[in-house]
Amino acid sequence: MSASQKKTRGELIVLSGPSGVGKSTVISELLSCRRDIHFSVSFTTRQPRTGEEDGVNYSFVSRGEFERMIAAGELLEYAEYVGNYYGTSLKVIREQLDLGVDVLLDIEVQGAAKVRERCPEAVLIFLIPPSIEELSRRLHRRNTDEEAVIQRRLEKARQECRECVHYDYLVVNDTVMNAAQEIQSILQAEQCRTQKRIGLAQGIIGLPAD
Numbered sequence: 001m002s003a004s005q006k007k008t009r010g011e012l013i014v015l016s017g018p019s020g021v022g023k024s025t026v027i028s029e030l031l032s033c034r035r036d037i038h039f040s041v042s043f044t045t046r047q048p049r050t051g052e053e054d055g056v057n058y059s060f061v062s063r064g065e066f067e068r069m070i071a072a073g074e075l076l077e078y079a080e081y082v083g084n085y086y087g088t089s090l091k092v093i094r095e096q097l098d099l100g101v102d103v104l105l106d107i108e109v110q111g112a113a114k115v116r117e118r119c120p121e122a123v124l125i126f127l128i129p130p131s132i133e134e135l136s137r138r139l140h141r142r143n144t145d146e147e148a149v150i151q152r153r154l155e156k157a158r159q160e161c162r163e164c165v166h167y168d169y170l171v172v173n174d175t176v177m178n179a180a181q182e183i184q185s186i187l188q189a190e191q192c193r194t195q196k197r198i199g200l201a202q203g204i205i206g207l208p209a210d
Contacts, residue, residue, distance in 0.1 A: 010097040011190060012119050013037075013104045015183070016112045017127030018157030019082075020139040022173045023106050024057065026127060029180035030104075034187070038096045038103045043069065046084035049144050076118065079110035082152065086111065102187070109163045116166075123190055125183060126167040130174045132158065 017023050031039055044058045045066050054060050061069075066085045069075055078087030088105055096103045105115065115122050129135040135157055139150045164170050169186050173179040190196075 007100040007191075010038075010099065010101040010103055011187065012093070012097060012115070012122040013102060013187065014112045014115055014122055014124045015104060015106050015127060016109055016124070016160075016163075016167070017173070018129070018135065018160045019153045020135050020142065020157070021127050021129050022138065022176065022179070023127055025176050026173060026179045026183070027104065027106060029176050030183055033180065034184060036102065038101050040088055040093060040096075040103055040105050042086050042088055042106065043075075043078075044084060044086045046086075077107065077111040077114035079108060079114070081108050081110070082149075082156065088115075109160050109166075113166070123169070123186070124167040125169045125171055125186060126161075126164040127171050127173050127179065128161055128164060129157075130172060 015023060015027065027039060031037060041055060041057070041059050043061050043066060045061060045063045046058075048054065048058070048060055052058065063085065066078075066087065069087065070078060074090060075087040076090040076093055078085060080086075086108065088107060088111065093103055093105075105111075107115070112124055116124060129138070132154065136150070136154055139145065139153055145153070171179050171182045171186075
């Protein structure tokens with residue numbers, strides 16, 4: 001992006017999808033290609049999974065601390081999912097957007113609906129698996145949950161996938177690379193929207209301002 005096209009405000013991007021669909025892997029691939037995106041690390045009360053790092057994958061806090069944050073109004077959104085809280089820091093989001101930096105949120109459908117209410121300009125992307133059968137294979141392959149938990153996650157996934165109609169874009173995670181490339185294409189298209197480049201057009205062709 002040239003200096004004349006430098007953004008004055010960043011884009012707020014929401015990525016949702018059912019547990020096991022591969023959001024973390026797709027996000028890692030996306031961030032390896034687009035280093036100009038700030039990934040907002042969500043707070044959660046759930047226990048870390050094997051290989052997860054505090055402050056990298058999630059910021060892990062106690063239930064009491066999370067409820068204090070709710071009471072203090074420190075969260076852009078929060079929701080309870082399978083018995084655990086998840087939420088996003090309002091302060092960090094505002095700081096990055098005001099600097100012209102795009103911010104990516106990995107949040108579930110309840111949280112995404114709250115973001116849409118408070119930030120209607122946000123770009124909402126829903127990531128779905130190629131099939132429920134493939135999602136089941138991925139959850140079993142992860143080997144982190146008991147069978148009863150996996151079945152609850154699959155039922156929850158069916159419910160969540162019905163919410164995709166409320167999102168701006170739908171991406172199928174058949175392969176990580178394809179999904180990440182589609183998301184990059186979405187973000188590029190968003191930057192080309194007329195209302196975001198009207199100032200550029202005015203400067204180039206003398207388009208009259210309103």
